[in-house]
Amino acid sequence: MRVLYWFRRDLRIRDNKALIEAASKADKVAAVFVIDPEVLRDRKMNFDDPRFIFLLDALRNLGSKMRLHVLYDKTREAFEHLLGRYRFDAIYTASPLSWHEDALVQEIKDVCRRSGVRLIEIIDNLLADQSSLGSPINFTMFYRKWRRLVNAETAGEVPPDNFVEIDEPDLNELCKRNGWRIPEERIWRADWYSHRLQSFSYKKYAATKDYPYLDGTSKLSPYISLGIVSVREVFNRAVRFSEEFVRQLAWREFYYHLKRRYPYMRDLELNPRRRGIMWENDKYLISAFKEGKTGYPIVDAGIKQLKAEKWIHNRVRLIVANFLVKDLLVDWRIGEEFFKEHLIDYDEVLNVGNWQWSASVGVDPLPIRIFNPVRQAEKYDPLCLYVKRYIPELTDHECERIHDPIRHRIRGYYEPIVDHNEQIKKFREMVSQVKESSTHH
Numbered sequence: 155m156r157v158l159y160w161f162r163r164d165l166r167i168r169d170n171k172a173l174i175e176a177a178s179k180a181d182k183v184a185a186v187f188v189i190d191p192e193v194l195r196d197r198k199m200n201f202d203d204p205r206f207i208f209l210l211d212a213l214r215n216l217g218s219k220m221r222l223h224v225l226y227d228k229t230r231e232a233f234e235h236l237l238g239r240y241r242f243d244a245i246y247t248a249s250p251l252s253w254h255e256d257a258l259v260q261e262i263k264d265v266c267r268r269s270g271v272r273l274i275e276i277i278d279n280l281l282a283d284q285s286s287l288g289s290p291i292n293f294t295m296f297y298r299k300w301r302r303l304v305n306a307e308t309a310g311e312v313p314p315d316n317f318v319e320i321d322e323p324d325l326n327e328l329c330k331r332n333g334w335r336i337p338e339e340r341i342w343r344a345d346w347y348s349h350r351l352q353s354f355s356y357k358k359y360a361a362t363k364d365y366p367y368l369d370g371t372s373k374l375s376p377y378i379s380l381g382i383v384s385v386r387e388v389f390n391r392a393v394r395f396s397e398e399f400v401r402q403l404a405w406r407e408f409y410y411h412l413k414r415r416y417p418y419m420r421d422l423e424l425n426p427r428r429r430g431i432m433w434e435n436d437k438y439l440i441s442a443f444k445e446g447k448t449g450y451p452i453v454d455a456g457i458k459q460l461k462a463e464k465w466i467h468n469r470v471r472l473i474v475a476n477f478l479v480k481d482l483l484v485d486w487r488i489g490e491e492f493f494k495e496h497l498i499d500y501d502e503v504l505n506v507g508n509w510q511w512s513a514s515v516g517v518d519p520l521p522i523r524i525f526n527p528v529r530q531a532e533k534y535d536p537l538c539l540y541v542k543r544y545i546p547e548l549t550d551h552e553c554e555r556i557h558d559p560i561r562h563r564i565r566g567y568y569e570p571i572v573d574h575n576e577q578i579k580k581f582r583e584m585v586s587q588v589k590e591s592s593t594h595h
């Protein structure tokens with residue numbers, strides 16, 4: 155049997171169930187990854203973007219362990235080319251998890267069908283079998299059920315000589331052809347996870363995870379997102395030390411569970427009473443937010459971290475997302491898109507789910523959560539270490555003044571673009587209007 159393996163977001167040979175299944179069906183497997191210019195465009199990714207370099211780095215590491223071919227083409231055209239040129243009996247790939255991948259895999263399935271080739275999807279990259287989860291609708295119920303279903307048994311590694319070469323480029327060739335480069339100095343290194351997995355202090359996680367000035371979260375999200383590390387490996391490493399950490403892995407699967415149950419949540423609020431809010435979407439406020447010039451230093455620092463590192467600490471993601479939606483009265487979909495264009499750990503389902511949660515339009519059992527950016531900054535960045543790291547021009551200012559820009563104007567810094575308390579009143583009003591109209595109809 156001649157098998158082609160299609161890598162997407164499972165860039166590893168260790169504990170890769172779909173790859174192992176493919177290798178068990180054939181003596182030799184040809185393996186490809188397709189860099190799709192449409193995906194790069196959709197995520198506004200240039201060739202010198204840390205996210206693109208991270209992807210190349212991950213492909214280079216994978217390619218050093220096996221024969222990996224990399225194509226730079228629209229995915230559909232790449233497969234039409236491959237299926238026209240070689241004879242495969244089947245294509246194996248991991249089951250898609252996001253909407254974007256669902257559509258892509260469906261498209262390639264059609265291409266395969268026309269060529270008489272089977273496309274076989276293997277479920278992986280999850281700790282619990284989604285089909286056994288039933289239909290819990292809040293996280294607490296989900297977590298209880300999910301925890302009992304976790305199966306973190308790892309699956310070994312496919313030996314490198316199981317892979318066969320075909321007449322297609324490898325990453326090296328592609329880099330030469332297109333002038334792509336992986337610079338020695340880079341923020342995210344694709345092999346860093348193995349060190350981090352061992353050295354991260356899971357024991358302290360519950361105490362440190364909310365403080366953005368500390369190195370208190372694992373920073374494994376970019377690796378989990380591209381499947382460079384398997385979630386089972388992460389779970390096995392963490393479970394002895396921190397149930398709180400395991401809970402975070404459960405959040406990841408909770409959002410996939412919601413997506414499976416409510417596929418429309420990509421564009422529509424999960425909470426029917428929060429649909430049709432008349433967002434203000436003020437262009438001036440949106441651009442001040444995107445440029446990190448809101449006058450609320452904790453928000454601006456978050457945007458600066460996002461742009462510089464392509465990653466933000468979770469606490470600050472919550473603060474900026476709440477601020478955009480509830481203080482600036484901007485549609486959460488605009489925030490979701492903005493994160494999509496920057497995050498190195500971008501995951502369509504987690505991003506949509508978390509934006510909905512932050513906007514109080516998702517499945518959060520609390521009616522409306524308000525994050526006061528001043529109180530949040532005081533509590534989670536009490537010495538302004540985080541803010542000053544990303545906004546060095548505030549170094550000499552007193553922390554108390556930095557935290558509360560409404561009460562203390564900061565000389566030489568942007569004036570606050572809105573007043574938190576006034577805006578929250580407006581937000582509540584906007585939401586209550588929807589409630590009224592939905593009860594009338």
Ligand SMILES: Cc1cc2nc3c(=O)[nH]c(=O)nc-3n(C[C@H](O)[C@H](O)[C@H](O)COP(=O)(O)OP(=O)(O)OC[C@H]3O[C@@H](n4cnc5c(N)ncnc54)[C@H](O)[C@@H]3O)c2cc1C
Binds near residue numbers: 363375376506509
């Ligand atoms: C508005 C908003 C948008 C987000 N968008 C994304 C996204 O596109 N991609 C993404 O991976 N995460 C997203 N998150 C979730 C979370 O912020 C990141 O997963 C986390 O900050 C990654 O850092 P870490 O690996 O150090 O996390 P840790 O605290 O070390 O957690 C370990 C792992 O658990 C998972 N996890 C943690 N928190 C969450 C959560 N709230 N939801 C789902 N999974 C979680 C991640 O896989 C993470 O790597 C978003 C959160 C918010 C509030």
